[in-house]
Amino acid sequence: MIRINQLTLPVDHGEEAIKKKAAKLLKVDESAIGEIRIVHRSIDARKKPQLLFSYIVDVMLANSKREGTVIKKAANQNIRAEGFRPYAYPEHGTAEMKKRPVIIGAGPAGIFTALEMVKKGSKQKIIMVEKGQAVENRHCPKDKTKKCVNCKPDCHITTGFSGAGAFSDGKLSLSYEVGGDLPSLIGEEFAQELIDYTDKIYLEFGADPHVEGIYTGEDIKEIRKNAIHAGLKLVDCPIRHLGTEKAQQLYLAIQNYLADNGVEMLFSTECENIILEDEECKGVLLRQGNGEPRAVYGDTVVIGTGRRGADWLEKICAEHHIAHKPGTVDIGVRVECRNEVMEKVNKVLYESKLIGYPKPWKNKVRTFCQNPGGFVAQENYDNDLAVVNGHSFKEKKSENTNLAILVSHNFTEPFNQPIAYAQKVGELTNMLGAGHIMVQRYGDILDGKRTWAKELAQSNVKPTLKDAVAGDITAAMPYRAMTNIIEFIKMLDMVVPGFAANETLLYSPELKFYSNKVKMDANLDTNIKGLHCLGDSSGWTRGLMMASVMGVLMGRKLAEKEGC
Numbered sequence: 301m302i303r304i305n306q307l308t309l310p311v312d313h314g315e316e317a318i319k320k321k322a323a324k325l326l327k328v329d330e331s332a333i334g335e336i337r338i339v340h341r342s343i344d345a346r347k348k349p350q351l352l353f354s355y356i357v358d359v360m361l362a363n364s365k366r367e368g369t370v371i372k373k374a375a376n377q378n379i380r381a382e383g384f385r386p387y388a389y390p391e392h393g394t395a396e397m398k399k400r401p402v403i404i405g406a407g408p409a410g411i412f413t414a415l416e417m418v419k420k421g422s423k424q425k426i427i428m429v430e431k432g433q434a435v436e437n438r439h440c441p442k443d444k445t446k447k448c449v450n451c452k453p454d455c456h457i458t459t460g461f462s463g464a465g466a467f468s469d470g471k472l473s474l475s476y477e478v479g480g481d482l483p484s485l486i487g488e489e490f491a492q493e494l495i496d497y498t499d500k501i502y503l504e505f506g507a508d509p510h511v512e513g514i515y516t517g518e519d520i521k522e523i524r525k526n527a528i529h530a531g532l533k534l535v536d537c538p539i540r541h542l543g544t545e546k547a548q549q550l551y552l553a554i555q556n557y558l559a560d561n562g563v564e565m566l567f568s569t570e571c572e573n574i575i576l577e578d579e580e581c582k583g584v585l586l587r588q589g590n591g592e593p594r595a596v597y598g599d600t601v602v603i604g605t606g607r608r609g610a611d612w613l614e615k616i617c618a619e620h621h622i623a624h625k626p627g628t629v630d631i632g633v634r635v636e637c638r639n640e641v642m643e644k645v646n647k648v649l650y651e652s653k654l655i656g657y658p659k660p661w662k663n664k665v666r667t668f669c670q671n672p673g674g675f676v677a678q679e680n681y682d683n684d685l686a687v688v689n690g691h692s693f694k695e696k697k698s699e700n701t702n703l704a705i706l707v708s709h710n711f712t713e714p715f716n717q718p719i720a721y722a723q724k725v726g727e728l729t730n731m732l733g734a735g736h737i738m739v740q741r742y743g744d745i746l747d748g749k750r751t752w753a754k755e756l757a758q759s760n761v762k763p764t765l766k767d768a769v770a771g772d773i774t775a776a777m778p779y780r781a782m783t784n785i786i787e788f789i790k791m792l793d794m795v796v797p798g799f800a801a802n803e804t805l806l807y808s809p810e811l812k813f814y815s816n817k818v819k820m821d822a823n824l825d826t827n828i829k830g831l832h833c834l835g836d837s838s839g840w841t842r843g844l845m846m847a848s849v850m851g852v853l854m855g856r857k858l859a860e861k862e863g864c
């Protein structure tokens with residue numbers, strides 16, 4: 301089958317026009333086309349006053365053996381081979397349905413659900429479904445290739461056992477004030493209690509006992525005084541730093557523990573849908589690594605698909621009327637400067653969590669994920685969206701510190717698709733960077749000019765993301781977000797002198813998809829019986845510790861239900 305993207309026609313086109321246009325694009329005679337199936341149609345209003353339909357169509361040739369030759373000859377990036385995978389709904393079994401929880405996604409939320417159930421003595425046969433690989437099989441080829449090769453079917457950085465946590469910096473935020481809105485659902489005191497409990501589990505599995513960011517002394521007073529002067533709030537948050545390489549060992553130990561305790565882990569298996577009967581969740585429909593469909597039944601389905609699965613969960617919510625509301629998306633940049641500039645805050649705070657509301661809009665702008673001696677990283681979401689992130693190793697250090705500056709965006713009416721909005725910003729930035737992360741010097745932004753590669757080489761700060769492309773991030777960043785970022789950097793310069801230097805690097809796009817907050821109560825029950833949504837994809841968390849905590853709470857509830 302051949303897929304054609306962006307087949308455009310005037311909106312008043314006749315019946316045969318699609319076939320004619322498809323034949324033209326494929327450079328074949330109309331008679332060579334057997335069947336055409338419309339996959340998607342949207343209106344393209346960019347060439348006003350002319351309105352066009354833009355189609356995605358699948359074309360079956362009369363002689364299917366010619367597909368390869370035709371695609372090659374067409375030499376068009378919108379034309380490619382498409383596999384045909386009809387979904388065969390599996391037959392319902394006749395045996396009595398087992399009482400078991402099915403966990404979708406082996407990120408911290410899913411893992412800690414299973415872990416807590418095991419710890420509480422659950423006898424249930426827990427099944428965990430993960431579209432990525434086991435932790436020991438996760439290898440980012442970039443280590444060898446030095447540039448992102450866009451792994452298919454999934455990015456090793458964000459998928460696989462331990463989710464986005466395995467390759468993450470592994471900074472566990474030990475305060476309820478950081479990591480998401482879960483405390484507003486379950487209470488701040490209880491959230492802190494669960495954080496302390498979960499932290500002990502991390503220690504059990506080998507986390508470094510040292511805690512950063514316990515603030516005392518004169519230096520912190522000075523930093524706070526400057527923050528107050530700049531109009532910024534300094535949030536206190538102790539941090540346990542696992543480090544990227546140590547985090548992988550720790551999660552491997554957890555994976556082994558779960559396997560030893562009978563948790564069945566299905567890797568390379570993607571959940572495509574949930575099974576609902578009479579408004580009750582009865583199981584899930586899976587697509588296994590070999591392409592075969594499989595239905596798994598259980599009395600409880602726990603979805604923890606992370607940021608990568610937020611889009612998918614949004615569709616599932618819409619399809620099955622799972623109560624949810626649009627949440628927030630964060631759009632921002634990853635900032636990188638020399639360690640010397642950040643020396644004081646790095647030493648005293650390790651991670652400075654500063655929040656401001658710059659003029660004129662007074663939107664919430666904050667620092668996030670600070671990596672002293674760290675590295676800027678690229679991660680790829682579905683649809684090849686390249687976004688920037690940052691991490692740091694426990695041993696290997698760079699000469700730079702990176703951190704994110706994020707601007708929160710909320711929508712009301714008539715638009716309520718925050719994920720789609722942020723995606724468009726990301727796509728536009730990727731387009732201008734020819735599929736790469738873009739980087740620009742702060743001074744060039746103020747001067748209204750793009751940054752050239754040779755100019756990067758003239759600075760003290762050398763980009764740690766080597767395949768980032770020098771360019772103009774302002775050409776894609778919405779005006780409001782860009783102004784917020786510039787004003788916030790000016791405020792930060794009062795706390796960290798030199799932060800607003802001309803050579804400071806801004807990488808784009810840094811996007812955080814926390815959207816689509818699934819409505820639930822303190823028992824983590826949704827409006828669909830038997831269905832629970834956890835972690836970053838649920839919209840209630842945005843970090844390793846809080847996602848793990850939500851898992852612990854879920855595991856406890858399920859164990860209690862079982863009578864443990």
Ligand SMILES: Cc1cc2nc3c(=O)[nH]c(=O)nc-3n(C[C@H](O)[C@H](O)[C@H](O)COP(=O)(O)OP(=O)(O)OC[C@H]3O[C@@H](n4cnc5c(N)ncnc54)[C@H](O)[C@@H]3O)c2cc1C
Pocket residue numbers: 404405406407408409410429430431432457458459460461462463464465467468469470471472473569570571572604605606607608609612669677679689690691834835836837841842843844845847
């Ligand atoms: C580079 C990087 C650095 C980070 N650094 C930090 C940090 O230092 N500190 C911090 O607190 N947070 C950090 N984070 C964020 C943190 O990793 C996440 O907040 C956390 O992992 C969320 O946990 P989760 O279980 O909700 O989702 P995830 O960890 O994203 O796990 C979800 C899992 O579900 C799987 N999945 C998705 N869809 C499906 C499907 N349909 N079927 C089957 N499986 C599916 C995915 O493959 C994934 O493994 C970082 C993230 C990244 C990417």
